[in-house]
Amino acid sequence: MPNDLDTTPRKQPAQARARATVQAILDATAQVLVEQGYDRATTNVIARRAGVSIGSLYQYFPNKEALVTALAERHMAEMATMLVREVGLLRTRRLPEAIRALIEALLRAHAVEPALHRVLIEQVPRLSGLEQVANMDRMFVELIRRELEQREERLRPGDLELAVFLLVHAVQGITHAAVFECPGALGDGRLAQEITDLVLRYLVAE
Amino acid sequence: MPNDLDTTPRKQPAQARARATVQAILDATAQVLVEQGYDRATTNVIARRAGVSIGSLYQYFPNKEALVTALAERHMAEMATMLVREVGLLRTRRLPEAIRALIEALLRAHAVEPALHRVLIEQVPRLSGLEQVANMDRMFVELIRRELEQREERLRPGDLELAVFLLVHAVQGITHAAVFECPGALGDGRLAQEITDLVLRYLVAE
Amino acid sequence: MPNDLDTTPRKQPAQARARATVQAILDATAQVLVEQGYDRATTNVIARRAGVSIGSLYQYFPNKEALVTALAERHMAEMATMLVREVGLLRTRRLPEAIRALIEALLRAHAVEPALHRVLIEQVPRLSGLEQVANMDRMFVELIRRELEQREERLRPGDLELAVFLLVHAVQGITHAAVFECPGALGDGRLAQEITDLVLRYLVAE
Amino acid sequence: MPNDLDTTPRKQPAQARARATVQAILDATAQVLVEQGYDRATTNVIARRAGVSIGSLYQYFPNKEALVTALAERHMAEMATMLVREVGLLRTRRLPEAIRALIEALLRAHAVEPALHRVLIEQVPRLSGLEQVANMDRMFVELIRRELEQREERLRPGDLELAVFLLVHAVQGITHAAVFECPGALGDGRLAQEITDLVLRYLVAE
DNA sequence: TATGAATGAGAGTTCATTCAT
DNA sequence: TATGAATGAACTCTCATTCAT
Numbered sequence: 001m002p003n004d005l006d007t008t009p010r011k012q013p014a015q016a017r018a019r020a021t022v023q024a025i026l027d028a029t030a031q032v033l034v035e036q037g038y039d040r041a042t043t044n045v046i047a048r049r050a051g052v053s054i055g056s057l058y059q060y061f062p063n064k065e066a067l068v069t070a071l072a073e074r075h076m077a078e079m080a081t082m083l084v085r086e087v088g089l090l091r092t093r094r095l096p097e098a099i100r101a102l103i104e105a106l107l108r109a110h111a112v113e114p115a116l117h118r119v120l121i122e123q124v125p126r127l128s129g130l131e132q133v134a135n136m137d138r139m140f141v142e143l144i145r146r147e148l149e150q151r152e153e154r155l156r157p158g159d160l161e162l163a164v165f166l167l168v169h170a171v172q173g174i175t176h177a178a179v180f181e182c183p184g185a186l187g188d189g190r191l192a193q194e195i196t197d198l199v200l201r202y203l204v205a206e
Numbered sequence: 207m208p209n210d211l212d213t214t215p216r217k218q219p220a221q222a223r224a225r226a227t228v229q230a231i232l233d234a235t236a237q238v239l240v241e242q243g244y245d246r247a248t249t250n251v252i253a254r255r256a257g258v259s260i261g262s263l264y265q266y267f268p269n270k271e272a273l274v275t276a277l278a279e280r281h282m283a284e285m286a287t288m289l290v291r292e293v294g295l296l297r298t299r300r301l302p303e304a305i306r307a308l309i310e311a312l313l314r315a316h317a318v319e320p321a322l323h324r325v326l327i328e329q330v331p332r333l334s335g336l337e338q339v340a341n342m343d344r345m346f347v348e349l350i351r352r353e354l355e356q357r358e359e360r361l362r363p364g365d366l367e368l369a370v371f372l373l374v375h376a377v378q379g380i381t382h383a384a385v386f387e388c389p390g391a392l393g394d395g396r397l398a399q400e401i402t403d404l405v406l407r408y409l410v411a412e
Numbered sequence: 413m414p415n416d417l418d419t420t421p422r423k424q425p426a427q428a429r430a431r432a433t434v435q436a437i438l439d440a441t442a443q444v445l446v447e448q449g450y451d452r453a454t455t456n457v458i459a460r461r462a463g464v465s466i467g468s469l470y471q472y473f474p475n476k477e478a479l480v481t482a483l484a485e486r487h488m489a490e491m492a493t494m495l496v497r498e499v500g501l502l503r504t505r506r507l508p509e510a511i512r513a514l515i516e517a518l519l520r521a522h523a524v525e526p527a528l529h530r531v532l533i534e535q536v537p538r539l540s541g542l543e544q545v546a547n548m549d550r551m552f553v554e555l556i557r558r559e560l561e562q563r564e565e566r567l568r569p570g571d572l573e574l575a576v577f578l579l580v581h582a583v584q585g586i587t588h589a590a591v592f593e594c595p596g597a598l599g600d601g602r603l604a605q606e607i608t609d610l611v612l613r614y615l616v617a618e
Numbered sequence: 619m620p621n622d623l624d625t626t627p628r629k630q631p632a633q634a635r636a637r638a639t640v641q642a643i644l645d646a647t648a649q650v651l652v653e654q655g656y657d658r659a660t661t662n663v664i665a666r667r668a669g670v671s672i673g674s675l676y677q678y679f680p681n682k683e684a685l686v687t688a689l690a691e692r693h694m695a696e697m698a699t700m701l702v703r704e705v706g707l708l709r710t711r712r713l714p715e716a717i718r719a720l721i722e723a724l725l726r727a728h729a730v731e732p733a734l735h736r737v738l739i740e741q742v743p744r745l746s747g748l749e750q751v752a753n754m755d756r757m758f759v760e761l762i763r764r765e766l767e768q769r770e771e772r773l774r775p776g777d778l779e780l781a782v783f784l785l786v787h788a789v790q791g792i793t794h795a796a797v798f799e800c801p802g803a804l805g806d807g808r809l810a811q812e813i814t815d816l817v818l819r820y821l822v823a824e
Numbered sequence: 825t826a827t828g829a830a831t832g833a834g835a836g837t838t839c840a841t842t843c844a845t
Numbered sequence: 846t847a848t849g850a851a852t853g854a855a856c857t858c859t860c861a862t863t864c865a866t
Contacts, residue, residue: 017845018850043836053852058837157403159396166380166400173379174372190365194372197363201407224825248860250828259827260862270861429866430829455857465831470858574812578792582816585791586784602777606784613819636846660839662849671848672841682840 007066010059022060024050029071034115038123043067072120079109079117090147095154095204098147100196104189106175111186114179121176144168148203156205167199213272228266230256235277240321244329249273278326285315285323296353301360301410304353306402310395312381317392320385327382350374354409362411373405419478422471434472436462441483446527450535455479484532491521491529502559507566507616510559512608516601518587523598526591533588556580560615568617579611625684640678642668647689652733656741661685690738697727697735708765713772713822716765718814722807724793729804732797739794762786766821774823785817 013019028050032041043064047054061067086105090098110117145164148155157163174195178185185191234256238247249270253260267273292311296304316323351370354361363369380401384391391397425431440462444453455476459466473479498517502510522529557576560567569575586607590597597603646668650659661682665672679685704723708716728735763782766773775781792813796803803809 013850015845015850021850042834044834054836055838055852056850059850062837064836157400159400162396162400165383166404169379169383170376170404171379173375173377173382176379177371177375190368194363194365194368198372198376198404198408202404206412249862250860253828261827261864262825264862265825425829427829427866433829454855456855466858467831467860468829471829474858476857569812571808571812574808577795578812578816581791581795582788583791585787585789585794588791589783589787602780606775606777606780610784610788610816610820614816618824661841662839665849673843673848674846676841677846 006062007069008062009066009070010062013060018060021050021052021056024052025057025060025067026071026074028052029067030075030113030116033068033071033119033123037119038068068120068124072124075113075116075120078112082109082112087143090143095151096196096200099144099199099203100192102144103171103195103199104192106171107178107186107192110175110179111183114183114186118176118179155203157203163203167202170198171195212268213275215267215272215276224266227256227258227262231258231263231266231273232277232280234258235273236281236319236322239274239277239325239329244274244325274326274330278330281319281322281326284318288315288318293349296349301357302402302406305350305405305409306398308350309377309401309405310398312377313384313392313398316381316385317389320389320392324382324385328386348374361409363409369409373408377401377405418474419481420474421478421482422474425472430472433462433464433468436464437469437472437479438483438486440464441479442487442525442528445480445483445531445535449531450480480532480536484536487525487528487532490524494521494524499555502555507563508608508612511556511611511615512604514556515583515607515611516604518583519590519598519604522587522591523595526595526598530588530591567615569615575615579614583607583611625687626680636678639668639670639674643670643675643678643685644689644692646670647685648693648731648734651686651689651737651741656686656737686738686742690742693731693734693738696730700727700730705761708761713769714814714818717762717817717821718810720762721789721813721817722810724789725796725804725810728793728797729801732801732804736794736797740798760786773821775821781821785820788816789813 013022025046028046029041032046032049036045043057044054046067047057050057057067061070083105086101089101093101144167145160148160148164152160155163178191231252234252235247238252238255242251249263250260252273253263256263263273267276289311292307295307299307350373351366354366354370358366361369384397425434437458440458441453444458444461448457455469456466458479459469462469469479473482495517498513501513505513556579557572560572560576564572567575586603590603643664646664647659650664650667654663661675662672664685665675668675675685679688701723704719707719711719762785763778766778766782770778773781792809796809
């Protein structure tokens with residue numbers, strides 16, 4: 001499944017007008033992607049939705065893939081922003097509170113644009129470099145790993161590597177299912193609590 | 207994301223030769239899907255790979271979507287077959303053994319054609335009936351729910367509905383991650399053991 | 413000026429109908445090329461002129477360049493056919509008659525489709541591997557070289573390599589000019605005679 | 619091959635700065651044409667190479683064709699300048715020396731920017747006024763004709779019209795071949811000598 | 825019934841050119 | 846006057862699908 005297109009954006013918009021155009025294009029991409037899916041999201045439709053000519057779109061993005069990649073990166077960055085705040089505080093907390101806080105932050109991050117997140121996850125992995133979105137989740141939960149290693153002796157599982165693999169993907173699976181099936185539940189504290197329970201009971205003996 | 211095509215296969219192949227043709231087409235579809243990805247899997251390439259003319263392909267499948275749907279159904283049925291055996295035995299076992307057995311069966315089922323499972327999950331744009339694959343996993347783990355309800359009083363979680371949602375998607379997330387990232391581990395007993403631990407510790411109070 | 417497209421035809425037409433289609437496409441290419449020039453000869457226009465859908469065109473030719481290359485090859489082959497007859501006889505003749513015969517054959521070959529030859533020469537050299545047409549002329553006059561080497565001692569020029577370079581391109585320049593400016597003169601015996609004179613007076617000392 | 623664009627430059631640059639801009643644009647055109655070929659030489663690329671905005675380019679040239687035409691005219695004028703010097707002296711010389719001098723001048727003129735000359739000849743699709751380059755060569759060797767008519771009685775060929783046609787295109791063919799295939803040879807005296815031989819032996823009996 | 829040649833809507837993309845700033 | 850963002854007609858090419866043989 002090679003996919004060798006260059007996805008680096010074509011030029012940085014310098015003037016304010018150009019920046020607005022790029023924003024409009026990315027917004028339109030998100031909308032059309034969510035409404036129509038990847039295949040039906042043609043560059044011409046996106047341009048029209050953005051109120052911009054097709055030529056303008058290609059001034060800033062060398063191809064469709066680059067466009068979606070840029071959108072994914074923007075989305076990722078937004079989610080990451082919501083998480084970094086929390087991360088700094090982890091060290092200062094005891095395990096249960098740390099886990100709980102992380103999971104709440106993760107759910108909040110997924111609650112921002114769940115429909116877009118879904119379409120990026122679901123339809124876009126055919127694109128090259130687009131593990132980014134997946135990486136997003138992964139990178140984030142890599143944090144769990146570091147935290148856990150710090151407190152290794154107090155933890156139950158023998159193989160911490162395996163434990164992290166399990167937890168990362170368990171939490172991710174639950175989160176994505178919530179995004180897909182009942183986005184409303186993302187903000188519900190009970191979900192966060194329950195996930196925290198799942199994680200903690202697995203990690204800590206008794 | 208409307209998807210209004212008729213995906214019912216065109217005709218039931220009556221003769222043995224016709225059945226063989228259909229099998230060949232589905233096999234070719236699986237191969238090309240795995241090797242090239244969904245977008246590059248054109249109907250003409252699939253027909254050639256199947257050693258069949260494009261016209262014959264369309265004799266049995268009204269469109270590409272029906273073709274992929276049929277493949278997904280076949281794949282699903284194969285996985286289901288591996289699970290039903292186990293299901294009958296659940297009642298006769300105590301919870302830990304029941305869970306363990308189910309999870310092992312699930313992992314074995316995913317180990318059969320992990321690459322195909324992956325491409326069906328990841329790349330196939332949401333086909334009309336193609337939540338089927340997702341449903342597959344879901345339907346299967348629906349069993350967990352029935353089992354759990356039977357033993358509700360001995361379980362820790364208050365909201366069993368929520369608990370099942372969590373476990374289903376946690377296990378699914380882990381399983382798919384294993385399929386994607388280290389298919390080899392699917393047969394490894396340690397993974398099954400660890401997942402069982404995760405589930406049991408969540409379900410049962412110390 | 414790289415031009416890295418694969419110009420090998422896509423598939424050999426097997427059925428008679430397909431062979432007719434390919435012929436029609438090549439004929440249309442020649443017509444449109446002559447009437448409109450290379451840039452205006454779009455694949456859609458060529459297909460329409462051939463009375464064939466654009467899809468059919470691309471069944472047999474992977475891209476526009478391959479199409480023109482195939483036409484050039486066909487044209488070349490036709491010209492070559494007209495020359496090989498003459499070539500066999502060279503050995504049996506004395507120098508003046510040999511030269512005269514060759515030049516007459518060359519002029520006759522250029523007289524077949526001068527307008528097409530012109531457009532291929534003029535507009536097409538931007539295409540990769542399309543030195544073919546130029547090669548055509550070159551290859552042909554390579555014969556002169558071999559002939560001359562056989563009779564080297566009776567010839568005036570000291571540096572035969574240089575002499576051949578001169579004559580080849582002199583004759584080519586004259587021929588193409590005749591094609592471009594007065595295609596009618598190609599069949600005129602006086603032109604052949606005069607070119608023969610030019611060549612012979614240069615080659616043979618009084 | 620209609621070609622109905624207006625190729626007259628848009629305005630004569632009056633100020634020195636404007637003249638410099640025009641020069642820069644023409645220089646850039648020549649560079650890009652040589653480096654990338656006609657098709658890849660887009661107006662935007664040329665403007666950037668010239669260090670000028672695309673808007674400025676269109677201030678001086680109404681369209682791409684006018685741009686290339688202007689470049690061709692400049693190139694032609696430069697070559698012509700190198701030749702006129704020689705022309706004045708023709709009358710004062712005897713035939714062999716006159717021919718030799720002309721041919722040397724012609725080769726020198728082609729040696730100045732052979733790569734540009736080649737690309738203008740080869741790749742530039744027939745622009746409205748772009749027989750100019752061809753005319754260049756032609757116009758120049760028109761001189762030969764006048765000279766020859768002056769000395770008609772001492773010459774061998776009966777039909778001088780035809781003889782001139784032959785010689786003009788023979789010399790042109792050789793010159794262009796040298797430009798294309800071994801630009802180095804243009805300065806080599808042996809080539810000039812040999813061409814002179816070819817011409818003289820054709821023109822003069824014994 | 826099987827074949828594969830033929831179809832054509834529509835996709836992505838380019839680039840000469842315009843025009844508001 | 847100079848800028849460069851914006852334009853959009855037009856291009857090449859794909860691929861699911863049809864239908865004459």
